Amino acid sequence: VAQAVRALVLVPSKELGQQVVRSLRQLAAFCARDVRVADLCAQTDLAAQRPVLMEKPDVVVGTPARVLAHLSAHSLSLQHSLELLVLDEADLLLSFGFGEDIKSLLWAQQLHAHVPPTLPQRVQVTVRPPEPQLPGSSQLRQFVVRCGTEEDKFLLLCALLKLRLLRGRALLFVGTLARCYRLKLFLEQFGIPACALNSELPARSRCHVITQFNRGIYDYIVATDEEAPAVPAEQPPRKKRKGAAQSKGKDPEYGVARGIDFQNVAAVINFDVPPTVESYIHRVGRTARADNPGTALTFALPEEQDDLARIEDALAGENGESMLQPYKFSTEEIEALRYRCRDAMRSVTKQAVKEARLREIKDELLNSEKLKAYFEDNPRDLHVLRHDKPLHPAIVKPHLRNVPEYL
Structure with missing residues (x-):
C-alpha cells in the first residue's frame, strides 16, 4: 500500500492538539515505523512543517486554520487517501468560528464526493453534544462562597492557600487577562508561586506550562477561560468587568477549560x-477525574448572583436541592489577615498589572523562540525552564510571606 495520509484529526486548540499527538504516539510506540503522526499545531512557519508532510505521515493532527493553510499551499493533500476524519470537541469546532474553515477544507479536497448525490450541496451540519455530566457528590464536592466585596475574594483565597486549608494542586479561573495577572501578582506578595495561562502567551509556552503542571512541578495555575461559549440570546448580556478589554495579541486557537487533560487536580477555584x-x-470537570476525589469552590459577588443562580438551577438535584453547598468557615478567624490582604492589594496597581503582562510576554517569547534550537538539541534541560518565576513589577513586601503564629 502506498504511503499516504489516512487520518486527519482536527482540534480546536493547540494545547489539546499537543496532547492528542502525545497520546497517539504513545499508542503507536511499538509500531512507530508503520504509523507516523504529524503535529501541525506547533506555532511554526508553514515552510518548516512542509518536510514533515512530504513524508506523508499516516495521521495528521492540527487546527482547522493550520490544516487549511497547508491545503492552500499544496503541501498537504487528502483528496484520494483520507479514510478517517476526526473532529475532536466537534461542537466547539463548529460553534466558534471554525465551521467555515472545516467546510472550506472538505470542499477544497473534494471530500464531499462521498456524499450521496441526492443530498443538496450545501448541507447544514448540526451537532448535538451529549449532556455534560459531573461526578456525584461522593466524588466531587462543590461549594460556593457569597462574598460581599472584591476584597473578601482575595482574603479568602489568601487564607485557603497560605494557611494550607486547601491541599493539593489547583486551577484558579478568572474572567479576564488583567485579573489573571492581578491575581498572580497578589499571590506573589505572599510568596505563593503560580503560573499564568492565557491566550497572550506563545503556544509553545502554554503547552510547556501544562506539561510541567502535570509532572507536579507547579501547584497553582491562574487561567483565563476565554473560550467559554457565548451567552445565549435568552440570557441577559453580562456586564463587562473592568480590565476586560480585548488584547490584540490573543490567540484564537487558545483553550484551557475544555478538552485539556490536567492531571491530579485536587481543586478548581472559580475566582x-x-x-x-x-x-x-467544563471548568469544574478538570478535577475529580478517573475516580479521584475533587473539590470545586466558586466565589460570587452580589453582581454575579444571576450567573450563579443559572448554574445552581441547571445543576439542581431531583428534589430541587442545589449541588453547590455553602462553604462553611468562620470569617472571624481569618479577619486578622485582612490588613495584610489589603496591603497586598494596594501594591498590585493597574500599572503593575500592565507591566507584568508586558514582561511575561517578553520573557515567554524569549523562552519560546530564542531557546528553541537549544532545547531541541538538549531536551533533558527543558525541565529547568520554569514559568512560575516572580514578575515583581509591584513592590513586594517581605513581611507578607510569613504568617505569625498569633494569626
Missing part, C-alpha cells in the same frame, strides 16, 4: 463566576 452553565461544567 470569577463562569458566564454560562457549560463553562462551569
Whole structure:
C-alpha cells in the first residue's frame, strides 16, 4: 500500500492538539515505523512543517486554520487517501468560528464526493453534544462562597492557600487577562508561586506550562477561560468587568477549560463566576477525574448572583436541592489577615498589572523562540525552564510571606 495520509484529526486548540499527538504516539510506540503522526499545531512557519508532510505521515493532527493553510499551499493533500476524519470537541469546532474553515477544507479536497448525490450541496451540519455530566457528590464536592466585596475574594483565597486549608494542586479561573495577572501578582506578595495561562502567551509556552503542571512541578495555575461559549440570546448580556478589554495579541486557537487533560487536580477555584452553565461544567470537570476525589469552590459577588443562580438551577438535584453547598468557615478567624490582604492589594496597581503582562510576554517569547534550537538539541534541560518565576513589577513586601503564629 502506498504511503499516504489516512487520518486527519482536527482540534480546536493547540494545547489539546499537543496532547492528542502525545497520546497517539504513545499508542503507536511499538509500531512507530508503520504509523507516523504529524503535529501541525506547533506555532511554526508553514515552510518548516512542509518536510514533515512530504513524508506523508499516516495521521495528521492540527487546527482547522493550520490544516487549511497547508491545503492552500499544496503541501498537504487528502483528496484520494483520507479514510478517517476526526473532529475532536466537534461542537466547539463548529460553534466558534471554525465551521467555515472545516467546510472550506472538505470542499477544497473534494471530500464531499462521498456524499450521496441526492443530498443538496450545501448541507447544514448540526451537532448535538451529549449532556455534560459531573461526578456525584461522593466524588466531587462543590461549594460556593457569597462574598460581599472584591476584597473578601482575595482574603479568602489568601487564607485557603497560605494557611494550607486547601491541599493539593489547583486551577484558579478568572474572567479576564488583567485579573489573571492581578491575581498572580497578589499571590506573589505572599510568596505563593503560580503560573499564568492565557491566550497572550506563545503556544509553545502554554503547552510547556501544562506539561510541567502535570509532572507536579507547579501547584497553582491562574487561567483565563476565554473560550467559554457565548451567552445565549435568552440570557441577559453580562456586564463587562473592568480590565476586560480585548488584547490584540490573543490567540484564537487558545483553550484551557475544555478538552485539556490536567492531571491530579485536587481543586478548581472559580475566582470569577463562569458566564454560562457549560463553562462551569467544563471548568469544574478538570478535577475529580478517573475516580479521584475533587473539590470545586466558586466565589460570587452580589453582581454575579444571576450567573450563579443559572448554574445552581441547571445543576439542581431531583428534589430541587442545589449541588453547590455553602462553604462553611468562620470569617472571624481569618479577619486578622485582612490588613495584610489589603496591603497586598494596594501594591498590585493597574500599572503593575500592565507591566507584568508586558514582561511575561517578553520573557515567554524569549523562552519560546530564542531557546528553541537549544532545547531541541538538549531536551533533558527543558525541565529547568520554569514559568512560575516572580514578575515583581509591584513592590513586594517581605513581611507578607510569613504568617505569625498569633494569626
